[in-house]
Each structure stands twice: as structure tokens, then as C-alpha cells.
Amino acid sequence: MKITKFGHCCLLIEISGTRILTDPGNFTTAQDELKNFDLLLITHEHQDHFHLDSVKKILANNPGVPIITNSAVGALLDKEGIKHQIVAEGQQTNFKNIPIEGFGHEHATIYQDYGKVENTGYFIDNKLFYPGDAFTDPGKQVEILALPAGGPWMKASEAIDYAKKLKPKKAFPVHDGMFLPHANFTVMLMKGFLAQDGIEFTPIEINKETEL
Numbered sequence: 001m002k003i004t005k006f007g008h009c010c011l012l013i014e015i016s017g018t019r020i021l022t023d024p025g026n027f028t029t030a031q032d033e034l035k036n037f038d039l040l041l042i043t044h045e046h047q048d049h050f051h052l053d054s055v056k057k058i059l060a061n062n063p064g065v066p067i068i069t070n071s072a073v074g075a076l077l078d079k080e081g082i083k084h085q086i087v088a089e090g091q092q093t094n095f096k097n098i099p100i101e102g103f104g105h106e107h108a109t110i111y112q113d114y115g116k117v118e119n120t121g122y123f124i125d126n127k128l129f130y131p132g133d134a135f136t137d138p139g140k141q142v143e144i145l146a147l148p149a150g151g152p153w154m155k156a157s158e159a160i161d162y163a164k165k166l167k168p169k170k171a172f173p174v175h176d177g178m179f180l181p182h183a184n185f186t187v188m189l190m191k192g193f194l195a196q197d198g199i200e201f202t203p204i205e206i207n208k209e210t211e212l
Contacts, residue, residue, distance in 0.1 A: 001127060001212050005204040006030040008177030009049055015125050018096045022130060023049040024058055027177035030207060032057040039095055042069040043132030044107055044119040045076060068100060072118035088120050098125045104136035108153040135162040142168040144212050149173035149187055156186050160193050170200045170212055
């Protein structure tokens with residue numbers, strides 16, 4: 001599995017030649033110029049994950065590219081006349097022989113009901129779990145975990161405990177677009193504590209293809 005991280009939660013995941021793009025939000029713009037990928041995957045409607053202008057640019061460059069998301073994002077896409085497939089909690093599909101399963105219902109709590117939207121984590125190819133903005137347990141073995149590293153809805157201790165609970169072989173940080181490159185103490189903290197449990201936690205260099 002090869003992963004190119006454009007930033008924050010926007011990832012290009014390549015599996016046996018099939019390329020999947022995740023969460024084109026307003027923290028990144030590199031995805032707007034991307035061409036020749038096979039599937040767009042969106043976990044929830046917050047703008048750092050789903051930026052409508054970015055989606056429109058992506059579709060202009062890749063006409064007809066399939067989109068998989070949940071019902072809440074689907075309703076927003078319906079208003080724009082954009083076709084999509086719903087894969088939410090408890091649902092699954094098979095895309096070019098790659099299984100994709102949906103896990104989770106809600107975005108993690110920020111404060112009271114603020115920002116409470118449908119959030120769907122996606123298990124890709126029975127290897128990679130990307131939970132979106134929640135600490136959902138998919139109830140199955142995770143080989144590679146895209147681990148949220150920062151945000152108004154989480155603490156570093158929660159992320160560390162979550163990874164220790166899932167026990168992936170490998171993990172890498174996402175949801176870290178608010179960190180300064182030279183001041184990413186949280187990621188280094190996670191790396192040290194997860195190593196104690198034999199979890200290989202590796203930050204991915206932006207715009208560089210990485211084999212995991």
C-alpha cells in the first residue's frame with residue numbers, strides 16, 4: 001500500500017494500481033489538480049474534510065469519478081446534482097476488488113452539540129482504517145491506522161489510548177493540519193508512547209509517496 005499525504009486528512013491511497021483520494025478539505029489544495037485517480041472517499045461534512053469548491057475542481061479534472069460517503073454528505077451532494085454511493089455504519093462495498101466498510105455514526109464531541117454530524121470511518125482493503133473524526137473501534141484487526149493527532153475534539157492521551165486499544169502494526173498521523181512543522185511535539189509524543197507497545201508510528205512527509 002502506497003500513501004501520499006497532501007496534508008491534514010487528504011490522502012491518496014494506492015492499492016495494486018487503484019488510487020483512492022480521501023477528504024478533500026479546505027486545509028489543502030494539491031488535490032484540486034489531481035488527475036487519474038479512481039475513487040473519492042469522504043468521511044463527513046466539516047470543511048476541513050469536505051470542501052465543496054475542491055470537490056467541484058476534482059470532478060472537473062476527473063469527470064465521473066465515483067464518490068463514496070455517508071448520508072449526511074450525500075444530502076449535500078444531492079443539492080449539487082453530484083452522484084455518489086452511500087456506505088455508512090454497518091455497510092460495505094467492493095470497489096475494483098478492494099473491500100470498503102463503513103464504521104461509526106457520529107463525529108466526536110467538540111462541545112455540547114457543536115459540530116455534531118454524521119461521521120463514517122472507512123476500513124479499506126482489510127488493512128487500513130481511517131476513522132475520520134472519531135475514535136471508533138471497528139472490532140477487527142487493523143494493520144495500518146490513520147491516527148488523528150490533533151483537533152478541538154480530542155486529547156493526545158485519547159489518541160494514544162485508542163491506538164493501543166486497536167493494536168495496529170503501523171500507524172501514521174492525520175488531522176494534524178493545525179500543527180506547525182517545527183512544533184509538532186504531539187506527534188513525537190505519540191511516537192514514543194506507541195513504540196512501547198510495538199506500534200510503528202511514522203509521520204508521512206507531505207506530497208511524498210510512502211510505502212506502508
